[in-house]
Amino acid sequence: MRKEVLVTIRGTQTNDLGERETIELVTKANYYQKNSSFYIVYNESEISGLAGTTTSLKAEPSRVTLNRMGTAEVKQVFEEGIHHETSYVTPYGSMWIRVLPWKVEVDLTEVGGSINLEYELELCRQRIGYNELSITVQEV
Structure with missing residues (x-):
């Protein structure tokens, strides 16, 4: 199974002052399953500020890995209660x-579904906010 899907990515960041900023991106992506993992691969755009970057998400039952390659490079792993530290190259x-x-x-099937993440983000050892990331996958 490999197909083109429509992906809606909605990210909300809340800083320590309670100020919220939300960004939403809707794009076409490649979607496929390999073993028990689902993969979502799409090209970033000017809207995200990451033009020239390809993002891939590997969704396992209890872990999501975000991998960006191109003008920006990072590999982030999301597992409940586990800190993951990495270098973000811009x-x-x-x-x-x-x-x-x-x-x-992670609630994905062959026809689509969703990924919901909530996490704290630290940049250079400084907490910069609380983040919510919602990813919805729909057949085109």
């Missing part, structure tokens, strides 16, 4: 980021 330089997810929900 055209402007590299920085360390760390995620602490407390909600990782």
Whole structure:
């Protein structure tokens, strides 16, 4: 099974002052299943600020791995209650980021579904906010 799907990505970040910012992206993506994992692969756009970058998501029952390659490069792993630290490489330089997810929900089937993540994000050892990421996959 490999097909083109419509993916809606909605990210909300809340800073320490309670200020919220939400960004939504709707794009076409490749979607397939390999063993017990689902994969979502799409090209970033100007809207996300990551033009020239390909994003792939590997969704397992209790873990989601986000991998970006191109003008920006990062590999983030989301597992409930487990810190994951990595280097985030951008055209402007590299920085360390760390995620602490407390909600990782994967509800995907061959026809689509959703991924919901809630996590704290640290940049260069400084907490920069609470994040919610909702990814919906629909057949075209």
